[in-house]
Amino acid sequence: MASLIEQPRFACALSAQHTVLAIPKAHPILHSGPGCSENAFKFTVISGGHQGGGYSGGPHISCTNSTQKEIVFGGEQKLRNEIENAQKIIDADLFVVLTGCTADIVGDDTVNVAKDYAAEGYPIVSTETAGFKGNAYYGHTQVVNSIIDQYVGDVQPEVRPNLVNVFTVVPFQNPFWKADLQELKSLLTEIGLEVNILYGSTSAGVSEWKDIPNAAFNLLISPWVGKETVELLEKKYKTPYLHIPYIPVGAKETSKFLRSVAEVAKLDKDKVEEIIKAHERTYYDYFTSLIEYLEEYREDLPYQYYLVADSNYALGVNSFLYSEFGMLPKAVYITDVPPQKYEKEIRTIFENQSEELKDHVIFQPDGGLIQEDLRKRNTDEKEIIFGSTWEKYLAEELGDEYIELSIPLSQLVALNTSYVGYRGGIELLKLICNDIFE
Numbered sequence: 001m002a003s004l005i006e007q008p009r010f011a012c013a014l015s016a017q018h019t020v021l022a023i024p025k026a027h028p029i030l031h032s033g034p035g036c037s038e039n040a041f042k043f044t045v046i047s048g049g050h051q052g053g054g055y056s057g058g059p060h061i062s063c064t065n066s067t068q069k070e071i072v073f074g075g076e077q078k079l080r081n082e083i084e085n086a087q088k089i090i091d092a093d094l095f096v097v098l099t100g101c102t103a104d105i106v107g108d109d110t111v112n113v114a115k116d117y118a119a120e121g122y123p124i125v126s127t128e129t130a131g132f133k134g135n136a137y138y139g140h141t142q143v144v145n146s147i148i149d150q151y152v153g154d155v156q157p158e159v160r161p162n163l164v165n166v167f168t169v170v171p172f173q174n175p176f177w178k179a180d181l182q183e184l185k186s187l188l189t190e191i192g193l194e195v196n197i198l199y200g201s202t203s204a205g206v207s208e209w210k211d212i213p214n215a216a217f218n219l220l221i222s223p224w225v226g227k228e229t230v231e232l233l234e235k236k237y238k239t240p241y242l243h244i245p246y247i248p249v250g251a252k253e254t255s256k257f258l259r260s261v262a263e264v265a266k267l268d269k270d271k272v273e274e275i276i277k278a279h280e281r282t283y284y285d286y287f288t289s290l291i292e293y294l295e296e297y298r299e300d301l302p303y304q305y306y307l308v309a310d311s312n313y314a315l316g317v318n319s320f321l322y323s324e325f326g327m328l329p330k331a332v333y334i335t336d337v338p339p340q341k342y343e344k345e346i347r348t349i350f351e352n353q354s355e356e357l358k359d360h361v362i363f364q365p366d367g368g369l370i371q372e373d374l375r376k377r378n379t380d381e382k383e384i385i386f387g388s389t390w391e392k393y394l395a396e397e398l399g400d401e402y403i404e405l406s407i408p409l410s411q412l413v414a415l416n417t418s419y420v421g422y423r424g425g426i427e428l429l430k431l432i433c434n435d436i437f438e
Helices: 013-021 036-046 068-073 076-089 101-106 110-119 136-152 177-190 206-210 227-237 250-265 269-288 291-297 311-323 340-353 367-377 389-398 421-435
Strands: 026-031 094-099 124-127 160-167 194-196 215-221 241-244 304-309 328-334 361-363 384-387 401-404
Touching: 013 026, 013 036, 013 094, 013 136, 026 076, 068 101, 076 094, 076 110, 094 110, 094 136, 110 124, 110 136, 124 136, 136 206, 136 227, 160 177, 160 227, 160 250, 177 194, 177 250, 177 421, 215 227, 215 250, 227 241, 241 250, 250 269, 250 311, 250 421, 269 421, 304 311, 304 367, 311 328, 311 340, 311 421, 328 367, 340 361, 367 389, 384 389, 389 401, 401 421
Parallel strands: 026 094, 094 124, 160 194, 160 215, 215 241, 304 328, 304 384, 328 361, 384 401
Antiparallel strands: none
8 A cells, every 4th residue: 555755765757757858859748737747857856966957858848737627528639739839849859758647547548649640750759657656766667668669669680799778877866877877988988888878968869779779788787777678678679688786886896897798798808907907096096095084084984874875876885885995884775665576686785795784774765764763773973874865964963974875965966976986986985084074
């Protein structure tokens, strides 16, 4: 049975409008009631590190603004009018129709409406994203798979040996997605791959999506979000996939990540090792610069931490904090509600990373319950809480340190912040060390 939660960590499925906006020159058309798009925007964009609405986002999103008339008599004609007007006004390469609760309750056939326009040559797809069907992660998957099925379509792949499609953090739902994808693409390109990153400023946009079937393999960097997509691509185009269960943070995980990808892609091992050594040399030069700092402030620096984040980021950051920086986890709170079949696997990965987390990995999207549990675990010793703006207030109350890690982040301008890769590890170290001076 559904229940209310306090301090939510995600919006409803309709917030997948931002998955569309993350694709350069793609435009969402909402068939929903008035206010739905704005609410998703306020939570996902403004409270997601003030990321900006993207091309044709924010107040420019097309919407039917369905009212009682459409609920009683149906709203398909109003949707047709909205599609035709959007095509005239918005310079977009792809239009994606998304449904709100009202459209799905009354049964408007938006998919077939979109198919009618697609048959006339319009670049358009449709998917059902009613809020009662799921959260932002569900909506994201619906959008991605619908674009693949309806727009990329049934084509004969022309495989290019070094081409890879990357599926990882959810755009906008992850406050640092832009810089994360940029860093991942930079690293993968450097070792010799051609990369379809699919979202953000380093993506070529819709042409990359059309290119998806031609990849030699798909790269999934996530414990569960995107699994359904790479399995769809394996079935549809016979494309194999490499599954790496969390983002790489710091030298240890990033070097391991690059070696794993290079092995699957059959890249020149000597060249890849040269690139890894060059990055590690720079990384450890910065890392060892902390020796004097640690000697001076070791009594002030907390050595225990809590993580409040989605499973992908929590796994990546936990590995870094424990294995590279030598901190000890007190508890991890997973907020993205993975399907139950993935929970055991995620829990096992955490416990393999750090034995201290045995029985201390909690799957919980309710911020009120998270804070209640965290207060019980808190001690007189100073600790660090990695989490959202909700946890910032809690850290102030408890006298603990705090580092921004997960949505909502209403008091952070994210811009090019990233914790991914070698640079991301150094960025995270810097924030931890600077935090004691604030």
